[in-house]
Amino acid sequence: MNSSRSAVVVGGGILGLCSAYYLAREGFTITLVERSAEGADSCAQGSAGYVSPSHVQPISSPGMVWQGLKWMTSSRSPFYIKPRLDLDLLRWGWLFARSCTPEHTRRAAPVLAQHCLESRRLFVELAEKTGNTFEFRTEGLFNLCKTQETLDKYSKGLAALANSVGVEARTLSAKETATLEPGARMDIAGSIYFPIDAHLSPRKFMPAMVALLQQQGVKFRWGTGVTGWKTAGGRVTHAVTTAGELAADGFVLASGSWAPETVRGLKLSLPMQPGKGYSLTIEKPRFKFAKSAILTERRVAMTPMGDTLRFGGTMEVSGHDDRVRPERIGQIKAAASDYFPDIAEADFAGGKPWFGYRPVSPDGLPYLGRFGRHPNLIAACGHAMLGITLAPISGLVAAELLAGKKPSVDLSLTNPDRFA
Numbered sequence: 230m231n232s233s234r235s236a237v238v239v240g241g242g243i244l245g246l247c248s249a250y251y252l253a254r255e256g257f258t259i260t261l262v263e264r265s266a267e268g269a270d271s272c273a274q275g276s277a278g279y280v281s282p283s284h285v286q287p288i289s290s291p292g293m294v295w296q297g298l299k300w301m302t303s304s305r306s307p308f309y310i311k312p313r314l315d316l317d318l319l320r321w322g323w324l325f326a327r328s329c330t331p332e333h334t335r336r337a338a339p340v341l342a343q344h345c346l347e348s349r350r351l352f353v354e355l356a357e358k359t360g361n362t363f364e365f366r367t368e369g370l371f372n373l374c375k376t377q378e379t380l381d382k383y384s385k386g387l388a389a390l391a392n393s394v395g396v397e398a399r400t401l402s403a404k405e406t407a408t409l410e411p412g413a414r415m416d417i418a419g420s421i422y423f424p425i426d427a428h429l430s431p432r433k434f435m436p437a438m439v440a441l442l443q444q445q446g447v448k449f450r451w452g453t454g455v456t457g458w459k460t461a462g463g464r465v466t467h468a469v470t471t472a473g474e475l476a477a478d479g480f481v482l483a484s485g486s487w488a489p490e491t492v493r494g495l496k497l498s499l500p501m502q503p504g505k506g507y508s509l510t511i512e513k514p515r516f517k518f519a520k521s522a523i524l525t526e527r528r529v530a531m532t533p534m535g536d537t538l539r540f541g542g543t544m545e546v547s548g549h550d551d552r553v554r555p556e557r558i559g560q561i562k563a564a565a566s567d568y569f570p571d572i573a574e575a576d577f578a579g580g581k582p583w584f585g586y587r588p589v590s591p592d593g594l595p596y597l598g599r600f601g602r603h604p605n606l607i608a609a610c611g612h613a614m615l616g617i618t619l620a621p622i623s624g625l626v627a628a629e630l631l632a633g634k635k636p637s638v639d640l641s642l643t644n645p646d647r648f649a
């Protein structure tokens with residue numbers, strides 16, 4: 230324990246909370262700065278809650294450029310980039326396209342597998358520590374495939390890739406899938422089953438973490454935004470906030486999709502786009518599932534969360550635009566009925582659509598590590614579809630780096646300066 234060191238964590242989303250937890254465990258005196266009020270929404274809250282080592286394929290994968298161009302013509306598609314003249318978006322799009330190669334997948338998959346598996350282990354520890362108040366469940370996840378063509382493609386593609394990096398994937402027939410998940414009738418050709426995957430209830434995880442941090446003595450500055458920085462001798466010395474300056478030995482950048490604007494002025498290059506996603510929660514579902522499932526062709530996620538059932542998905546790259554698009558909500562409901570014919574539009578009655586902004590880096594990998602220009606500023610952002618899954622390991626790594634320890638996982642692909 231070294232209680233003389235101090236750190237400021239910027240952002241009270243899941244990455245900020247997990248970073249603060251592991252830093253406090255290292256003996257740092259922590260101030261967490263969050264511009265929203267305590268208990269306000271963040272991207273984790275309405276997410277699918279997957280802790281998913283199955284996601285070893287980064288979002289920027291071979292074929293995505295062509296697929297993305299086709300999808301761009303329809304605002305109803307699962308992945309939509311709203312065309313607009315914006316230099317940051319153009320650069321992000323170019324870097325994204327450049328990453329959609331087999332070589333990128335080959336290099337990224339083992340690294341993602343290592344981070345995801347280590348993070349899942351940390352979730353088990355957190356569940357034990359909190360008495361599992363956040364409903365962590367380890368029943369696995371299905372990629373449900375409507376057609377035999379998709380099943381064959383995923384069996385040869387994602388399942389083979391996952392198995393090659395130590396994440397077990399089994400190809401199942403429709404009958405075998407129904408035996409493992411008898412919750413509701415399914416109209417599918419089969420599935421890929423990932424027994425190691427898990428899920429949790431994010432709306433319970435976030436307050437559980439805040440309570441843990443309070444026990445650790447973490448100081449919270451809710452309703453306080455970081456507006457700038459002070460530096461000296463190549464180090465960050467202060468975060469300038471709407472409520473004064475905060476000096477510290479180390480700083481963690483965990484402000485999600487707003488991270489590029491948070492570090493404006495520090496001359497860093499952090500290409501990122503907000504990837505808006507939606508979810509709908511059925512509070513009293515007629516059907517009870519044990520396992521979570523991705524409705525593969527529609528890119529919709531289904532999660533049984535406690536007594537509720539959540540469907541979510543879509544990736545809309547249209548900036549921080551708070552408009553709710555009804556056609557996107559309609560697509561999620563339609564997907565649910567398509568795969569589970571007994572689930573009808575009426576099952577969603579009364580449910581309020583939620584949306585959040587995933588922080589999406591162009592190569593689908595997080596920004597995790599020191600900035601070369603300011604080595605006491607650690608990036609823990611850009612986790613895109615994997616922010617829940619990777620929050621504990623990223624938080625642990627942020628703490629290890631500020632404590633001067635060897636990081637627990639391979640950071641060779643997550644350098645925050647990689648696009649500088």
Ligand SMILES: Cc1cc2nc3c(=O)[nH]c(=O)nc-3n(C[C@H](O)[C@H](O)[C@H](O)COP(=O)(O)OP(=O)(O)OC[C@H]3O[C@@H](n4cnc5c(N)ncnc54)[C@H](O)[C@@H]3O)c2cc1C
Binds near residue numbers: 277485487507588
């Ligand atoms: C529909 C949907 C489903 C998803 N499902 C999954 C899933 O199943 N599994 C998974 O792993 N991931 C999932 N994700 C992704 C995951 O939710 C995100 O990657 C993760 O929540 C991002 O967390 P964050 O802490 O980085 O960002 P955020 O939650 O956005 O938190 C950043 C915080 O920083 C604050 N902030 C910003 N700027 C400042 C500033 N200048 N000063 C102070 N505070 C500031 C913001 O107010 C915000 O609270 C999903 C996302 C969506 C949208």
